[in-house]
Amino acid sequence: MIKLHSLLTFLALFPFFVVTACGQSSSHNQKSNAMEQVSHKPNNPYYSHTDTSKLTISDAEWKKILPPDLYAVAREADTERAFTGTMWNDETKGTYYCAVCGYKLFKSNQKFTSSCGWPSFFEQDNKESITFKPDNSFGMQRTEANCGRCGSHLGHLFDDSPAPTGKRYCMNAISLDFIPDTSSENSKLNTEKIVLGGGCYWCVEAVYENLDGVIKVISGFSGGTVANPSYEEVCTGTTGAAEVVEITYDKTKTNLDEIFKVFFTVHDPTTLNRQGADVGTQYRSVIFYRNEQQKKAAESIINELNNKNVYNSPIVTTLESFKAFYPAEDYHQNYFNNNKEKPYCKMVIQPKIEKFEKIFKDRLKKK
Template identity: 75%
Template sequence: MKSHYITWLKYLFITCLSTVYSCGQKNDMKNTSPNNPYYSHTDTTKLQVSNEEWKKILPLNLYLVAREADTERAFTGTMWKNDSKGTYYCAVCGNKLFRSTQKFTSMCGWPSFFEQENKNSIWFRNDFSHGMERVEALCSRCDSHLGHLFDDGPAPTGKRYCMNAVSLDFVPDTTTNNNEKETIVLGGGCFWCVEAVYQNLDGVEKVVSGYSGGNVANPSYEEVCTGTTGAAEVVEITYDKKKTNLDEIFKVFFTVHDPTTLNRQGADVGTQYRSVIFYKNDNEKSIAQSIIDELNHSGAFSSKIVTKLEPFTAFFPAENYHQNYYNNNANKPYCEMVIRPKLEKFEKVFKDRLKK
């Protein structure tokens, strides 16, 4: 039986790392500030950013509406009558707000919705400006002004979320195909633990426990445990690029294991338990190195990260009894004492990114 102690990371530093999305189009359908370091479709960490800082980052028209509660002119742009399928995000921070199925074309001249995608994505307060009594709608992540909420919408809610188009980014749906699926191979100690965590991350479609990085083709568990094959216990993660990305996958990775102990996790010692990322291309290597550099610079850990970046050569699935181990053996002592605490930590830090 393996024995581990749980090393709790200083995850406040980690959860502050944002995934940056550059939206690209030059119209009112997309974010026009690609250099915004706070913009992310996956990070729901509450932002505390001053208007002085936002003014340096945001385009002027977006800043005036989002941060100073200005109102754009009605019937400007095309978003108010857009009926394409897709998702609407906060243009300031990337927080998911609405789906196209919640939108209707009203004659007010602003994009209108009868329901929000996530009940926690928008908050409200009374607005008595301009001699009127209204309900202001603000993004729950960055507190930016979005528009107002009225009680004259269609069924089933009877609500009308009257939004400023400049405060919204629209990302159209695309047909899912194999080009949107990627795999990454990671090792963070016992593969039972790592597998159980990633099985619960939204956007991850499959997790397979196995071995990689060694000099023996298709090694057995017993061979890997000797530490002589050079192979590490790893998981192969298949994920949908529309729902998650490498930044988030690596963020989870550095949260649920200790990347500062060389060739060991807790009481498990040997190169088979090393912290390792097997990259398939320069892009994967660059993203991994960037996050490692950021964590080292931030002081998130008391010691320097020793995670190895190794070129991927081959992945060998582990024996069947290793697959889906936690779900099949949740009541066993190892699962209760070692895996369960890691899962609880993951669920706490990434509570908004769990599979439904």
């Protein structure tokens, strides 16, 4: 039972915690850009929804570019008043970006309405989107949250949200730009491709076709020295190409972490140039990354799996810069669904699908 003295003390201090919980101070009553649909800013040459390269820009330069109220929060760690605008309790479906540099931070399905009066999220978009550092200002020990691309102040991270993470990303609305799902730009931004090789592409294709969020899977070839090689040429092992699948997925329904978790679940990444009876460089375990985000995400999960000794041997999956993808002949596409009665499909592909369906049963497409 809470003692009466403690309860009265808490109630007396409660308004102070509400005002300062998220930001450094409340001396500015900034006008929020809540729910503003922003895809480009002509006066800000660093703003981009697609560029993920790190920015090292001086505060003096940012001060010339940013509106005064945004600069105060983003570069001086000021805060806006609680319950500013409508972003804190708006449930519109869409994506939230850094208002300074345009970096993707959150999706609407990671947001919840909290009583603090600031936009609150229980999870960030990816491991790189937000960085953290200790904040001991105002006699409190807190964790400051900053944009992973430009380092601008966003708000704070607290351990008091509901499931599934228990985290509350308490953000200043002025630090966020919002693009609703209905916009054509957001639809384009929410689609991404990744090329993976995990042995025979018939197996990998059959698995990913059942993952919720995957839009399209195409079997084909990447890497090597021969443009648009045939299946027969690749089978010789002399082209340097690997059997791969090109996966197009909706980033609002799945993400790189999940794509890679499936990848490392349904094939053996510890056998060099081999998957079962399929032997040769064309069957190597490989990730063809298109940008630094994909490369870092791949490095991260490989390091994590190795450090935790998930496999008895080290992972030999190679990370190769994507150059080109060449679709395989038509009869290779959707091979499992078209040839379920063939021995290879029954003995090799079907067990992989069953393993995937057992482990990722909550992530299967609804049929």
